[in-house]
Amino acid sequence: MGVDETPDSGPQSPQPPSPAVRADSVPEPAVRRLSLYLRELEGLLRRGRDTVSSKQLGEVLNLTDAQVRKDLAYFGQFGHPGIGYRVDELISRLRCILGTDRTWNVLLVGAGHLGSALLSYRGFSKKGFQVVAVFDSDPAKIGSRIGIGGSLEILPIEQLPAVVVEREIQIGVLAVPAEVAQATADQLVAAGIKGILNFAPASLIVPERVALATVDLAVHLEQLAFRISAEQVATPK
Amino acid sequence: MGVDETPDSGPQSPQPPSPAVRADSVPEPAVRRLSLYLRELEGLLRRGRDTVSSKQLGEVLNLTDAQVRKDLAYFGQFGHPGIGYRVDELISRLRCILGTDRTWNVLLVGAGHLGSALLSYRGFSKKGFQVVAVFDSDPAKIGSRIGIGGSLEILPIEQLPAVVVEREIQIGVLAVPAEVAQATADQLVAAGIKGILNFAPASLIVPERVALATVDLAVHLEQLAFRISAEQVATPK
DNA sequence: GCTTGTGAAACGTTTCACAGCA
DNA sequence: TGCTGTGAAACGTTTCACAAGC
Numbered sequence: 001m002g003v004d005e006t007p008d009s010g011p012q013s014p015q016p017p018s019p020a021v022r023a024d025s026v027p028e029p030a031v032r033r034l035s036l037y038l039r040e041l042e043g044l045l046r047r048g049r050d051t052v053s054s055k056q057l058g059e060v061l062n063l064t065d066a067q068v069r070k071d072l073a074y075f076g077q078f079g080h081p082g083i084g085y086r087v088d089e090l091i092s093r094l095r096c097i098l099g100t101d102r103t104w105n106v107l108l109v110g111a112g113h114l115g116s117a118l119l120s121y122r123g124f125s126k127k128g129f130q131v132v133a134v135f136d137s138d139p140a141k142i143g144s145r146i147g148i149g150g151s152l153e154i155l156p157i158e159q160l161p162a163v164v165v166e167r168e169i170q171i172g173v174l175a176v177p178a179e180v181a182q183a184t185a186d187q188l189v190a191a192g193i194k195g196i197l198n199f200a201p202a203s204l205i206v207p208e209r210v211a212l213a214t215v216d217l218a219v220h221l222e223q224l225a226f227r228i229s230a231e232q233v234a235t236p237k
Numbered sequence: 238m239g240v241d242e243t244p245d246s247g248p249q250s251p252q253p254p255s256p257a258v259r260a261d262s263v264p265e266p267a268v269r270r271l272s273l274y275l276r277e278l279e280g281l282l283r284r285g286r287d288t289v290s291s292k293q294l295g296e297v298l299n300l301t302d303a304q305v306r307k308d309l310a311y312f313g314q315f316g317h318p319g320i321g322y323r324v325d326e327l328i329s330r331l332r333c334i335l336g337t338d339r340t341w342n343v344l345l346v347g348a349g350h351l352g353s354a355l356l357s358y359r360g361f362s363k364k365g366f367q368v369v370a371v372f373d374s375d376p377a378k379i380g381s382r383i384g385i386g387g388s389l390e391i392l393p394i395e396q397l398p399a400v401v402v403e404r405e406i407q408i409g410v411l412a413v414p415a416e417v418a419q420a421t422a423d424q425l426v427a428a429g430i431k432g433i434l435n436f437a438p439a440s441l442i443v444p445e446r447v448a449l450a451t452v453d454l455a456v457h458l459e460q461l462a463f464r465i466s467a468e469q470v471a472t473p474k
Numbered sequence: 475g476c477t478t479g480t481g482a483a484a485c486g487t488t489t490c491a492c493a494g495c496a
Numbered sequence: 497t498g499c500t501g502t503g504a505a506a507c508g509t510t511t512c513a514c515a516a517g518c
Contacts, residue, residue: 171458224432225366
């Protein structure tokens with residue numbers, strides 16, 4: 001499948017990554033919820049809360065208190081009996097675990113509607129994800145500037161391997177048509193990307209060492225349609 | 238929480254919904270995978286395939302053949318021993334089950350970058366989801382036209398209840414800032430919306446009868462960051 | 475009082491393995 | 497032979513219940 005990998009340790013990895021706890025044998029659903037805990041905690045911090053109990057955290061997220069405690073306990077002992085969890089403390093622990101206590105350099109492939117929207121989305125940089133390169137295959141777009149304040153030049157896909165190394169890019173966001181999604185993913189993998197966030201409505205196959213997440217917007221609408229239909233048939237309660 | 242619900246049966250529901258099989262006691266993960274099966278099958282159909290086995294379907298989706306068979310069997314007996322599944326037959330069965338064999342009228346709240354991108358996304362209408370109204374709270378935007386060919390006028394949120402009834406809207410897409418997401422969701426619920434697709438990075442609380450799906454783009458990047466970090470710590474295989 | 479962390483039980487999902495059919 | 501549909505076993509996750517700590 002083309003070139004395979006950057007030698008061993010990347011160009012120079014910024015610093016040893018942070019986890020500090022072995023992150024294996026942790027249920028996948030628990031890891032997904034970690035992000036939700038962090039999001040809620042950041043909201044609590046903004047509202048000036050100092051501590052929060054597993055019960056309170058669970059309530060807003062529709063989870064039991066035991067679930068919250070167990071999820072957090074997979075990674076260490078962060079709580080204080082009788083008190084709960086200290087908001088600021090738990091936030092920095094979770095950021096460390098999730099890897100968002102550092103900056104991640106991200107590239108975007110596909111400067112269409114969705115790609116442009118993602119570029120102007122503040123939520124990414126707030127969490128430490130910095131889009132540092134944009135690629136497109138359309139010759140008409142190449143060379144033009146895009147992003148907040150036109151800070152990025154749209155590059156041809158051929159420059160991908162060099163730019164990934166140069167700008168120390170770890171994650172690629174795919175906002176291309178489904179038909180070219182697999183081929184583009186292959187190029188990202190060949191360039192040494194470590195994770196891919198795929199917005200194309202297609203299943204991708206990547207080597208095990210590459211992390212992959214696919215977000216299919218239409219699929220989520222389909223799930224809503226299913227649940228609405230089911231409701232009308234079954235429980236008109 | 239404001240007005241509660243449109244009387245009983247909506248204005249006039251287009252037609253009795255399609256499911257035909259009791260859609261209860263089906264594992265949630267199985268329902269999620271139904272959408273993926275459908276997506277793959279549509280790809281197979283385009284490539285001219287007539288039949289497919291559970292093994293072949295499972296391979297592209299990283300699932301076992303038994304998993305595929307069991308998922309489909311929850312809804313009926315669609316397969317043909319010795320042959321597999323007929324692609325066109327299974328597609329129409331799945332569309333019927335998921336509720337995408339009919340058209341869904343959708344509204345969008347929030348005409349910012351993401352909202353605009355969603356409006357110009359072809360994947361929605363391809364699956365039968367038609368955006369028929371757009372709302373925003375910014376007075377500067379109200380009255381201007383948006384969407385493919387400027388076919389939609391941006392309306393003030395005050396018109397929401399009337400428009401939902403008038404245009405028989407079942408699903409609302411939320412592309413608003415996190416701070417106003419819950420308040421906006423409350424308005425959608427009050428207007429009688431049956432399902433909400435939330436793109437704001439916030440947990441929403443809605444009545445049980447309203448279907449809710451939240452897509453937090455930053456959360457998916459966080460999950461990638463976690464898995465990449467974990468990889469470097471654990472298995473440098 | 476209230477809260478965490480955790481073994482054990484309960485529950486749900488996935489995989490196995492095979493009968494039955496084309 | 498090749499494939500589906502399906503009980504039963506294996507596995508994983510969630511909930512329960514309680515000891516220990518503030």
